[in-house]
Structures are given as structure tokens and as C-alpha cells.
Amino acid sequence: MNETASQVRHEYAVEMLEITKKFPGVLANDRVTIRIKNGEIHAIVGENGAGKSTLMNQLYGLYHPDSGEIKIFGEKKTFVGPRDAIKAGIGMVHQHFMLVNTLTATENVVLGNEPVKGLNFDLKHSRQVVKELSERYGLYIDIDAKIEDMPVGMQQRVEIIKTLYRGAQIIILDEPTAVLTPQEVEELFVIMRNLQKDGKTILFISHKLNEVMEISEKITVMRGGKVTAELITKDTNEREIARAMVGRDVVLKLDKAPHKPKDVVFEVKDLQVRDNRRLEVVNGVSLTVRRGEVVGIAGVAGNGQTEFIEAITGLRKVERGHIIFQGKDVTSAHPRLLREMGMTHIAEDRFKYALIKPFPAYYNVLLGRHYKPPFAKGAFLDHKEIKRYTAELMEEFDVRPRIIEHLGGNFSGGNQQKLVVGREIKANPKFMVVAQPTRGLDVGAIEFIHRQVLRMREQDVGILLISMELEEIFSLSDRILVMYEGKIMGEVRPEETTIEEVGLMMAGKKLEEIRGGKL
Amino acid sequence: MKKMFQSIAVPVIAVVIALVISALVILAIGKNPIEAYGSLIHGAFGNQQAIIDTLIKSTPLILTGLAVGFGFRAGVFNIGAEGQMGIGALAAATFASNFGGLPPAIAIPLTMLIGMVAGAGWAAIAGFLKAKTGAHEVVTTIMLNSITTYIASFMVTGPLATGYGSPKSPEISTSAQLPILMRVGAMELSSGIVIAILAAVFMYVFLNKTTSGYEIKAVGFNPYAAEYGGISVSKNVILAMAISGALAGLAGVTELMGVHHRFLGELAGGKGFDGISIALIGQNNPIGIIFAAILIGALRTGSNEMQFMGVSKYIVMITQAIVIFLVAADRIVRAIYARKKVEA
Numbered sequence: 001m002n003e004t005a006s007q008v009r010h011e012y013a014v015e016m017l018e019i020t021k022k023f024p025g026v027l028a029n030d031r032v033t034i035r036i037k038n039g040e041i042h043a044i045v046g047e048n049g050a051g052k053s054t055l056m057n058q059l060y061g062l063y064h065p066d067s068g069e070i071k072i073f074g075e076k077k078t079f080v081g082p083r084d085a086i087k088a089g090i091g092m093v094h095q096h097f098m099l100v101n102t103l104t105a106t107e108n109v110v111l112g113n114e115p116v117k118g119l120n121f122d123l124k125h126s127r128q129v130v131k132e133l134s135e136r137y138g139l140y141i142d143i144d145a146k147i148e149d150m151p152v153g154m155q156q157r158v159e160i161i162k163t164l165y166r167g168a169q170i171i172i173l174d175e176p177t178a179v180l181t182p183q184e185v186e187e188l189f190v191i192m193r194n195l196q197k198d199g200k201t202i203l204f205i206s207h208k209l210n211e212v213m214e215i216s217e218k219i220t221v222m223r224g225g226k227v228t229a230e231l232i233t234k235d236t237n238e239r240e241i242a243r244a245m246v247g248r249d250v251v252l253k254l255d256k257a258p259h260k261p262k263d264v265v266f267e268v269k270d271l272q273v274r275d276n277r278r279l280e281v282v283n284g285v286s287l288t289v290r291r292g293e294v295v296g297i298a299g300v301a302g303n304g305q306t307e308f309i310e311a312i313t314g315l316r317k318v319e320r321g322h323i324i325f326q327g328k329d330v331t332s333a334h335p336r337l338l339r340e341m342g343m344t345h346i347a348e349d350r351f352k353y354a355l356i357k358p359f360p361a362y363y364n365v366l367l368g369r370h371y372k373p374p375f376a377k378g379a380f381l382d383h384k385e386i387k388r389y390t391a392e393l394m395e396e397f398d399v400r401p402r403i404i405e406h407l408g409g410n411f412s413g414g415n416q417q418k419l420v421v422g423r424e425i426k427a428n429p430k431f432m433v434v435a436q437p438t439r440g441l442d443v444g445a446i447e448f449i450h451r452q453v454l455r456m457r458e459q460d461v462g463i464l465l466i467s468m469e470l471e472e473i474f475s476l477s478d479r480i481l482v483m484y485e486g487k488i489m490g491e492v493r494p495e496e497t498t499i500e501e502v503g504l505m506m507a508g509k510k511l512e513e514i515r516g517g518k519l
Numbered sequence: 520m521k522k523m524f525q526s527i528a529v530p531v532i533a534v535v536i537a538l539v540i541s542a543l544v545i546l547a548i549g550k551n552p553i554e555a556y557g558s559l560i561h562g563a564f565g566n567q568q569a570i571i572d573t574l575i576k577s578t579p580l581i582l583t584g585l586a587v588g589f590g591f592r593a594g595v596f597n598i599g600a601e602g603q604m605g606i607g608a609l610a611a612a613t614f615a616s617n618f619g620g621l622p623p624a625i626a627i628p629l630t631m632l633i634g635m636v637a638g639a640g641w642a643a644i645a646g647f648l649k650a651k652t653g654a655h656e657v658v659t660t661i662m663l664n665s666i667t668t669y670i671a672s673f674m675v676t677g678p679l680a681t682g683y684g685s686p687k688s689p690e691i692s693t694s695a696q697l698p699i700l701m702r703v704g705a706m707e708l709s710s711g712i713v714i715a716i717l718a719a720v721f722m723y724v725f726l727n728k729t730t731s732g733y734e735i736k737a738v739g740f741n742p743y744a745a746e747y748g749g750i751s752v753s754k755n756v757i758l759a760m761a762i763s764g765a766l767a768g769l770a771g772v773t774e775l776m777g778v779h780h781r782f783l784g785e786l787a788g789g790k791g792f793d794g795i796s797i798a799l800i801g802q803n804n805p806i807g808i809i810f811a812a813i814l815i816g817a818l819r820t821g822s823n824e825m826q827f828m829g830v831s832k833y834i835v836m837i838t839q840a841i842v843i844f845l846v847a848a849d850r851i852v853r854a855i856y857a858r859k860k861v862e863a
């Protein structure tokens with residue numbers, strides 16, 4: 001009881017003072033100090049690798065600070081593990097959920113703290129408790145469904161209920177919106193406000209500026225393990241946050257030349273593709289791409305995009321339908337032929353496809369063109385030319401460090417991506433498949449890569465952009481298609497649609513249904 | 520630079536540790552390790568005859584080491600060097616007893632070619648099965664090893680059988696025998712050692728300077744990325760197995776042409792399997808493999824002399840095993856460390 005009293009009275013729910021945390025070779029947190037007021041929604045933003053998750057993991061007792069102090073409701077705490085943190089009233093929903101897939105929502109929530117009746121697990125009571133929590137905060141879930149059968153958004157709500165069940169007063173949400181559709185994000189915000197009304201304190205981690213502006217009261221910006229700004233949301237703007245995140249001015253909206261599409265360069269007709277489990281995950285997709293335009297495919301991850309990309313780039317067998325490139329039927333053609341014809345591909349999975357980690361930069365930039373002049377002289381590689389070209393590419397695409405011998409796997413994510421983007425652009429494509437080009441990158445690198453894509457568009461390259469980031473789709477595309485469960489839900493133009501409309505299509509509504517008003 | 524230092528340091532440290540542990544074992548059986556090692560070194564390098572013996576023993580080990588090492592660089596585990604070595608020697612022996620009419624300038628390369636093609640073809644079967652059906656090369660090459668054993672014993676007891684005593688093939692024509700580089704007493708060092716070193720040079724140049732080498736390494740490191748870059752994984756898996764098999768076949772055929780001059784049932788005698796340890800110790804690097812093979816060759820040669828002073832020659836087996844264990848453990852440690860980094 002004593003504790004509750006102090007919780008109410010103390011001004012700060014969380015104080016992390018001068019926290020320093022080193023990993024081998026990385027100073028992940030460098031004398032970080034944050035103070036979170038009781039009952040506030042506090043956003044922590046920063047580029048990937050800024051140290052946000054590390055900081056939160058220390059608050060949750062997963063890591064121990066090398067130095068510094070943590071106070072909860074004014075009381076100094078030392079957490080040996082999450083158990084201690086939970087006892088102190090902290091709950092955390094991780095970037096990657098920690099649920100047992102084969103158990104139901106209820107079972108997952110009570111796991112580790114099961115109510116018992118005699119010696120038996122008291123399912124009835126458990127269900128009731130979970131149901132109460134669910135209703136109280138608008139955390140709609142199906143309490144008897146198995147996790148594996150739920151959409152991601154619902155899994156996330158189960159995670160939140162789990163923290164509440166364990167008595168959390170302070171809830172950490174680590175990049176909760178990364179996996180959600182726009183509608184689900186709105187629902188999450190409603191829930192967060194309900195929790196706040198009930199007196200909970202929320203730490204919201206994100207690198208999406210618009211979200212942070214909408215939901216938080218205070219914003220802590222991190223860069224390179226340090227706090228670079230502490231802002232009051234209503235007194236700041238996206239530009240100021242971005243500057244603190246990146247350390248320089250960032251252009252958030254790029255100017256785009258008018259849409260001047262030329263002839264059709266790439267066409268897909270009624271494409272059907274199976275995944276590795278032989279399920280039909282692409283089911284009758286048709287589209288065309290013209291030279292000089294960007295066609296964007298939006299959608300939530302896992303709706304057949306991966307297999308679709310693999311099929312059109314020659315990496316996966318086509319079950320039915322046709323792929324036509326420059327008037328030639330290239331269905332199931334080998335990637336080498338497609339590359340010869342002028343198709344390049346910025347792959348969605350950098351580590352699986354686009355990069356050979358143990359190869360130095362000068363071998364990575366060669367991939368796909370290694371067997372032809374100027375890089376090959378007969379059967380031999382021309383190392384002198386290769387190295388010259390690599391240095392040129394790294395300069396042009398600002399890849400750092402500018403060391404051509406640096407191994408692919410040793411560059412940071414953004415620089416790996418620049419290396420890949422540079423390689424695929426400098427191959428002089430006529431058509432590019434650009435998949436998730438900025439996943440996991442920071443604002444600065446995103447701006448750079450977006451500029452490159454638009455530059456290609458101005459040079460009359462046809463571009464097919466596949467992305468889960470709606471903002472990216474909206475700012476780059478001339479036409480937007482939405483993919484849901486292997487089908488196209490509709491085609492819209494960015495200037496004639498809204499995020500909500502696209503979001504509904506991402507959730508499985510057909511465009512005609514939405515516009516026909518039959519919601 | 521750091522990487523190169525590391526790849527030399529690991530095997531060297533492993534050898535030192537292994538020698539220290541073996542010394543403790545020698546001490547435990549009541550002998551003086553310094554004297555034992557003294558006689559080991561003397562037995563391996565003490566006089567011309569010893570050196571020649573060491574080099575003769577090392578020649579096939581260099582080649583099988585290269586065979587396995589080449590496979591590793593291409594992402595295939597060719598555990599069948601033993602069989603490819605045997606089939607190479609057997610195929611060459613089958614023809615080369617009839618090459619009397621040919622001048623050495625033709626007979627020698629021809630015999631070598633037969634051995635290499637046979638080894639390559641044999642290994643390519645496993646490569647083909649992997650590329651087309653996904654059958655793992657470890658399983659298929661082991662099966663091919665057994666098949667080789669039966670074919671060989673059929674050939675030397677049947678169609679090729681000659682003379683009395685242990686089964687063997689007829690002697691190959693003198694014109695198909697490798698020229699002798701040096702002769703000390705009964706020891707003859709054939710030019711096989713030169714061939715082995717040339718093979719190492721070939722592997723170095725092929726892997727580091729050619730477009731095919733680039734493709735094979737790309738497939739070995741990341742087959743998905745290779746395919747993405749327009750490099751056919753199946754073609755390169757078959758090619759990698761074939762080249763690896765050709766090197767193993769060359770090991771067999773140099774033994775045939777330079778040492779035994781006929782096919783004996785036990786020709787490979789585990790040297791194909793030794794290739795795995797040697798590739799591991801040599802870190803799949805052609806130069807490293809030469810040194811590793813000479814190390815193992817020297818241990819084997821020198822252990823005979825050590826035996827005279829009452830230290831079992833199996834001590835060197837312990838040494839060899841510890842070296843391999845430590846080198847492999849280093850890989851495991853590094854693999855775990857690398858994985859940790861990825862997860863973070």
C-alpha cells in the first residue's frame with residue numbers, strides 16, 4: 001500500500017540518470033539521462049542503432065547499465081532481471097513479440113502467473129480476468145484463439161494485456177507500429193490514450209515522426225547513444241525532430257517532376273506463384289510499368305510480396321501467367337538473362353540476396369556484371385578496373401567508410417544499402433524492381449535513396465516499388481497498387497486517394513467496395 | 520591484414536598447444552619429451568633421405584588437401600576425395616600399362632589427364648545429384664567411396680589382376696612414369712611434388728583471379744545472392760565438385776605415376792580423408808595447405824624414428840587430432856560469435 005501512495009505522489013515515474021552501456025566496440029548508451037513524468041506518454045525517437053532498445057532493455061532489467069542509476073517512482077532500483085522490473089511495475093512489449101504461438105491468448109497472458117484452484121490451473125477465472133482487462137482498455141482480442149491464428153495487431157494487444165495482468169504501471173512499447181496497418185496504428189493510439197487516462201505511464205519508441213507528433217507529450221531524441229534533444233511535442237515540429245535525429249537538415253518531402261510516362265517496359269499478366277510450402281500466395285496479379293514512372297505496391301508484410309518479387313526477378317518459379325519485359329516473354333527466365341536485358345533489382349532482403357557479406361566491397365559491387373568487360377578480360381577479372389570503379393561508386397553514392405576492401409558484412413545497414421543501390425543503378429537499367437529500399441535505414445539515408453529512385457525515374461527508367469512503408473509509397477509513386485493475400489485490391493493515384501483508403505485496401509477491402517460506400 | 524594474421528596465427532597456436540599436450544602425454548608414459556621430439560624432427564628432416572621421405576609422403580596430402588579445400592571454398596563438403604583419388608589412379612592404371620609406344624611427353628600428360636577426368640567425373644556425380652535433387656554431397660560422396668572400393672577390388676582381382684601375392688595391376692609403362700627429381704639410397708623423389716605445388720598455384724589463381732573463381736566463391740558464400748546476381752548455382756556446384764574431384768584424381772595419379780607405378784588395393788589408404796584435416800589446418804588456403812600437408816607428412820615420417828626410442832608412433836595421431844580439434848573449435852567459437860552479432 002505504501003508503494004501505491006508513493007507512486008501517486010512522486011512526480012517522475014521513471015528516472016534514468018547518466019546511464020552508460022558498452023557493447024564490444026559500441027558505446028550503445030553514453031551518459032543518457034531521461035525523466036518520464038508520471039502518467040505521460042513519452043516518445044523516444046532515433047535512427048536505427050541510436051540505442052533506444054538498449055536503453056529500454058536496461059529499464060526492463062534485461063541488461064545492466066555499466067554505470068548510472070535507475071529510479072522508479074523516486075526509488076533507486078537495481079534490477080537483476082525482468083522479474084525485478086515487473087515487480088517494480090514495469091511492462092515491456094518488445095519489437096519482436098515473445099508469445100507462445102501454440103497457446104491461446106488467455107494462456108499466454110497468465111503464463112508464469114497462472115491462477116490456480118486447488119492444484120489445477122483455473123481456466124475459467126483466467127478467462128474472466130483477461131476479458132475484463134481487454135474490455136476495460138478497448139484491447140479487443142479473441143481470448144480463446146491461438147496466437148498463430150491471430151493477425152499481428154491482435155498479438156500485440158495480447159502482449160499489452162500481459163503487461164497489465166502483471167500489474168504494469170509503466171509500459172514500454174518498442175517500435176509497436178512497425179508491423180501495423182494505418183488503421184491498426186490508430187487503434188493502438190486509442191488504446192494508449194485509454195491506458196493514460198487510467199494513470200499509466202507509457203514509453204513509446206518509434207522512428208516515425210508523424211506518429212510521435214500525434215501521440216506523445218514529450219519527445220526524447222537519441223543519436224549515436226546520446227540524447228540530442230528533449231522536446232515538448234506541442235512546441236516542436238517534424239523538421240526539428242529530424243534534425244536532432246540525423247544531425248543535419250533533412251528534406252522530408254522531395255519535389256517530384258511531373259508524371260510523364262512513356263511506353264510500357266514491363267508487364268505481368270495473371271501471375272500465380274506458390275511459396276515454399278506450395279501455397280498459392282500470389283494469385284492472379286496483373287500490372288504494367290511504363291518507362292519514366294514509379295508504380296508502387298503497398299501492403300502489409302506477408303501478403304505475397306516476397307514471392308511476387310522473386311517470381312518477376314527470376315528467383316522463383318512461376319506457376320501460371322506471364323511476365324513480359326520489353327515485349328519479350330521472360331516468364332521463369334534466369335536472372336542472368338533478365339540482367340542482360342536491363343532489369344536490375346534492389347532486393348528486399350539485403351542479407352539473403354543483395355549482399356555477399358564475406359566479399360569485400362569491390363567484389364560486391366561487381367555482382368551481376370562480373371563476367372563482362374570492363375570488369376573481365378577473357379576469363380580473368382580486371383582487378384585494377386574493378387577497384388577504380390568501386391572507388392568511383394562509393395564516392396558517388398557516399399558509401400562510408402570509403403574503403404574498397406571493407407567486407408560487405410562490416411558496413412552499417414545504410415551503407416550496405418547504398419552499395420547495393422549504387423550497384424543496381426550503375427548497371428544502367430531500363431527497369432528496376434525496388435523492394436523495401438529503406439527498411440531499417442535512418443532518415444538521412446532514406447532521403448538519399450529516395451532521391452536516387454526519382455533520379456532514375458527522370459531518366460525514363462521504369463520502376464516497380466514494393467514497400468510496406470506507406471509514406472514511401474505515397475511520396476515516390478505515380479500509381480499505387482495495393483496487394484492483399486496475393487491479389488491486387490485496387491489501383492489509385494497518390495493525389496486522388498488518402499492514407500485511410502489505402503489502409504483499408506491493405507486490410508483486404510476492394511477499392512470498389514470502399515468507393516461504392518459499402519463499408 | 521588482420522585477417523591474414525589471424526588465419527596464420529590460429530593453426531600455428533594450435534600446433535604449439537598440441538605439441539605441449541603431447542609432451543605431457545609423453546612425460547606421463549615416463550619418457551623425455553624433448554628427446555622424443557628431437558628424434559621426431561631428426562626422423563623427418565635430419566638428413567636428405569628423411570627430407571625426401573617427408574616430401575614423398577606430403578605430395579598426395581597436398582593434393583587431397585587442395586581437393587577438399589577447394590570444395591570448402593565453393594561451399595561443398597567433398598568427403599569423397601578418397602574415392603576420387605582411388606578411381607583416378609585405377610582409371611589411369613587401366614590404360615597406362617599400354618602406353619609403352621608413346622613418348623613420355625605424350626604418355627605422362629595423357630595418363631594424368633585420364634586420372635583427373637576420372638576423379639572429376641566421379642565427384643561430378645555427387646555435384647549433379649546435389650544440384651538437381653538436393654541430395655547432400657556428404658552422403659553421396661561417402662556412397663561413391665564404397666562403390667570405388669568394390670570397383671577397385673574387382674578390377675585388381677579380375678580384369679587387371681597380375682602376378683602373385685596381394686592383388687595388384689600390371690606396372691604402367693615406363694614412359695608414363697614421372698621423372699625422378701632426386702635419388703638418395705632407395706628413396707626416389709619423383710616430380711609429383713612439383714605437380715602438387717603447381718596445383719596449389721592453379722587453385723590460387725583460379726579462385727582469386729578468374730571470373731569462374733569469383734562465381735564459385737559467390738556460390739560458396741551465399742547461393743541466394745549468387746543466383747540473384749545471375750550466377751547459376753547448379754552449374755557451379757557441379758563445376759566445384761568436378762574441380763575438387765580432379766585434384767583428388769591427380770593425387771591418385773601422381774601416386775601411381777611417381778611412387779607405386781601400379782594400382783594397389785590400398786592406394787588411397789586414408790589420404791583422401793587426411794585431406795579434410797589438412798584443408799582445415801591450412802584454412803582452405805593453397806599455401807596454408809602446402810604447409811599443413813608437410814606438417815602431417817613430417818609427423819608421419821618422423822614418428823618412425825621416435826618409435827625407436829620407445830615412444831609409440833601413435834603419439835603423433837594425438838598431436839594431429841588436437842591440432843584439428845583446436846582449429847575446428849576456433850571455427851565453432853567464431854561462428855557462435857558471428858551469430859550473436861547478427862542477432863543483436
Ligand SMILES: Nc1ncnc2c1ncn2[C@@H]1O[C@H](COP(=O)(O)OP(=O)(O)O)[C@@H](O)[C@H]1O
Nearest residue numbers: 023026028047048049050051052053054055863
Ligand atoms: N547485445 C548486443 N551486443 C552487441 N551490440 C549490441 C547489442 N545490442 C545492441 N547493440 C548495438 O548497440 C547499438 C544500439 O542498438 P539498439 O539499442 O538496438 O538501437 P535502436 O533500438 O535505437 O535501433 C547498435 O550499434 C547495436 O549494434
Ligand SMILES: [Mg+2]
Nearest residue numbers: 052053054095
Ligand atoms: Mg530497436
